[in-house]
Amino acid sequence: MVSIMKALILGSGNVGTLVAYDLSRDFEVWVVDKDEAKLGRVKKVAEVLKLDLSRTEILDEIFRGFEVIVNTLPGFLGFRILKKAVDLGRDLVDVSFMPEDPLVLSNEAKQRGARIVVDAGFAPGLSNVLVGHIYSKLGTLDEGVINVGGLPKEPKPPLYHQVLFSPQDLIDEYLRPARCIIDGKLTVRDPLEIIEEIRIKNFTFERFPTDGLRTLLSTIKARNLIEYTLRWPGHLARMKLLKELGFFRSEFIEPTMKLIIHAMTYETPDFSIMEVYGRSNEKEIRFFMYDEYSEGFSSMSRVTGYMAALITRLVLKSYVDPGINPPEYLGMNDKTFRFVVDEVLKKNIVLETC
Secondary structure, eight states: OOOOOEEEEEOOSHHHHHHHHHHTTTSEEEEEESOHHHHTTTTTTSEEEEOOTTSGGGHHHHHTTOSEEEEOSOGGGHHHHHHHHHHHTOEEEEOSOOSSOGGGGHHHHHHHTOEEEOSOBTTTBHHHHHHHHHHHHHOSBSEEEEEEEEEESSOOTTTOOOOOSOHHHHHHHHHSOEEEEETTEEEEEOTTTOOEEEEETTEEEEEEEOSOOTTHHHHOOBSSEEEEEEEOTTHHHHHHHHHHTTTTSTTTHHHHHHHHHHHTOOOOOEEEEEEEEEEETTEEEEEEEEEEOBTTBOHHHHHHHHHHHHHHHHHHTTOSOSEEEOTHHHHHSHHHHHHHHHHHHHTTOEEEEO
């Protein structure tokens, strides 16, 4: 009798729920969260455990019973959970967007045989896979650009945006200095210092530099490399004004978050859009991705959750080596790149070269 592999999902928010539904088709799935109401959404497809995972000392015993762990919790817990997985030699797929550098644990992960993929979501995640593939074909890039956003189809005033993932991680996009490579040098920009208009397909957006390159800063050789996040026109000017007036200072951030999150919480379908391109000499490779709300899941949950699920499958198929693996490594290998693209297309997500 063949035993079924067991996957443990940390967090039963929108992304964790989608990952649970997708992986339950092939694996025994368990989900851990401290919120009993959220756990109720996955009971049809998974076993559930109600636990507060901010107490990382409880993870030792839980982790040992599973072939792979999928972390969908907010970024402030990410590094602690990563360190615990490395210490125990457990395979991990992480979408937490931790502020720390996960690559510092790579040697230790290799020594313990832990196969770990970090930033395994949409952006970072799929964006890294595409940049890695472009780099594998063109070599050192003269220019690499990621334009990416998750947006409401019907934006509402006064902020013309919608909360589509962790509120804290959303606010951090406006506060965290954006690292990029300009003229071959690592450069740090205030994310709201430069706001530009851009057209992609039939859409007109505004974009601002964000700190989403992360591992790409050390794995990709480029003269210019930058990530921009897309917003509907009008949103960024309002966020910039709030920042200039001091509303994002530490003593005011909590009440500010309550107000602006309330203003960005409303019912409307969302969509995700991404353009990734790289240029070297006269050669250029460009990708376009588009997805919409479908089957009860937001597009942001779909593109993030499906990426985490398909990367989990790659880990369980042993297509990922021991160590800390950023997603661009998957794009640099033709076999894993083809797997990612094929699985994304199966989910009715548009992904095309142009």
